[in-house]
Amino acid sequence: MHAPDRAALFAALEATWPAARCEAHGPWLIRFGAGGGKRVSAATPTGPVSASDIPQAEEAMRALGQAPLFMIRSEDAALDAALQARGYAVVDPVALYVAPIERLAAIETERLSGFAIWPPLAIQEEIWAEAGIGPARLAVMERAKGPKAAILGRADARAAGTAFVALHGEIAMIHALEVSPRMRRKQTGRRMMGVAAQWAQKAGARWIALAVTRENMPANALYASLGMASVETYHYRIPVSAEAHTA
Structure with missing residues (x-):
């Protein structure tokens, strides 16, 4: 069974964590994120672009009340270099x-250690809020079409973590997996991944996937320990002045 190609993975990422609105401006796809984070606010090229095309994207993003922000994928090397030269x-x-869905669906989950529900409970929203995931990102989850669930993780008979999972075709994407700081080191993240995979397998998924920043070493270690393979990378480019402002 061949793993989904990069185009399928990015399509699933887009569909399961959707922008509030997308606009075409010349060779650019401009996303309006409504405060939902970088992934739903970044511009990407829809075809070949040059340095002379960058101002068009910058102007379109500013017109939406957003600072310039570009997602750079593996095929965007020329754009990456042009943005660097421009001070990004x-x-x-x-x-x-x-990973294949059955790999994670086989994770042993204790009785009452996790549930797949929709909509999320107030305690899940509280755990997300504690991690900085507020109403704007909850609105992203609401926008996702198709099968979806909020995963409630439990440990010591208490709510311990939460995550969002949604399907696009045969790919289940995990987003916003968070464990309450006082409930860590109790296998909560591992069990939530198992619960999410079991739910997604029943919903028809053949693959489970997620995106995580490379600097999040505990999360990267968890996903590698579950047998998930890192198959693609991307990054963002922002003006240096914006980086200094947000540091």
């Missing part, structure tokens, strides 16, 4: 992980 800095390098 790299932020948030990301790894895309994928």
Whole structure:
């Protein structure tokens, strides 16, 4: 069974964590994120672009009330170099992980250690809020079409973590997996991944995937330990002045 190609993975990423609105401006796809984070606010080229095309994207993003932000994928090397020359800095390098759904669905989950529900409970929203995932990102989850679930993880008979999972075709994408700081080191993340995979397998998924920043070493270690393979990377470019402002 061949793993999904990069185009399928990026399509699933887009569909399961959708922007509030997308606009075509020349060779650019401009996303309006409505405060939902970089992934739903970044511009990407839809075909070949040159340095002379960058101002068009910058103007379109500013017109939406957003600072210029570009997602750079492996095929965007020329754009990457042009943005660097223009004074843009790299932020948030990301790894895309994928695994056959049955690998994670086989994770042993204790009775009452996790549930797949929709909509999320208030306690899940509280755990997300504790991690900086507020209403704007919850709105992204609401926008996702097709099968989806909020995963509630439990440990010591208490709510311990939460995650969002949604399907696009045969790919289940995990987003916003968070474990409450006081409930860590209890295998909660591992069990939530198992619960999410079991739910997604029943919904028809053949693959489970997610995106995580490379600097999040505990998360990268968890996904590698579950047998997930890092198959693709991307990063963002923002003006250096914006990087200094957000540091």
